[in-house]
Amino acid sequence: MNSDSRAIRALIEAYADAVFRRDAEAWQANWHEDARWDLMGTLIEGRTAIVAAWQQAMAGFAFVGFMCQPGPIEVVGDAASARVWVRETLVDTDGRRRELFGRYDDEYRRTAEGWKIARRSYRIIQEL
Numbered sequence: 001m002n003s004d005s006r007a008i009r010a011l012i013e014a015y016a017d018a019v020f021r022r023d024a025e026a027w028q029a030n031w032h033e034d035a036r037w038d039l040m041g042t043l044i045e046g047r048t049a050i051v052a053a054w055q056q057a058m059a060g061f062a063f064v065g066f067m068c069q070p071g072p073i074e075v076v077g078d079a080a081s082a083r084v085w086v087r088e089t090l091v092d093t094d095g096r097r098r099e100l101f102g103r104y105d106d107e108y109r110r111t112a113e114g115w116k117i118a119r120r121s122y123r124i125i126q127e128l
Contacts, residue, residue, distance in 0.1 A: 004075040007115050008108055012070050012084055015117070019066040024055055032109050032116035039122050065089035068104075078110035079118075086122075099128040 001009075011030055018027035028051045037044045037053075044050050058064065071083040084104040091097050107119040 002075070004080065004110075004115070005073045008073050008075070008080055008082060009070055011108070011115050011117070012068060012082075016066050016068050019064060022058055022064070024051055024058075027051070027054065030117055032111065032118045035117055036119045037122075038120070040124065060092055061090055062093050062095070063089070063091040080108040080110075080115065082106045082108070100124050101126045101128075 015027065015030045018024075018030070028047060031047045031050055033047050035045075035047050035050055037050045039053070044053050065088065067087045069085045071085065073080060073082040084106060086100075086102040086104060088100040088102065089097065090100065102122055102124045105121040105123075106117060108115045109118040
């Protein structure tokens with residue numbers, strides 16, 4: 001595995017860690033300023049709007065568990081893409097629990113600060 005692939009894996013891990021800790025500042029650091037997030041058909045554009053939508057969604061949960069496993073990472077110059085498999089455990093503020101399996105289709109961009117998520121598309125594959 002080359003250094004770019006390792007750096008992108010570290011980015012994916014930092015994203016998951018920030019979700020578990022509900023740390024908006026750490027979570028937003030993973031996104032490119034001009035990022036686009038396709039959240040099950042709803043397109044959110046720009047890091048500021050993405051973080052605001054995430055904070056609003058997280059407010060509805062008493063607990064969020066977030067595990068992910070990257071698939072192949074393809075790097076071409078300053079751009080990269082990957083598929084990331086996700087398992088989420090969600091407990092809403094009323095105590096209802098959901099288990100989701102999903103997939104991110106990602107595009108990344110190299111910046112002066114390192115690799116950032118440029119586009120992320122999320123789909124639920126299965127709910128238990």
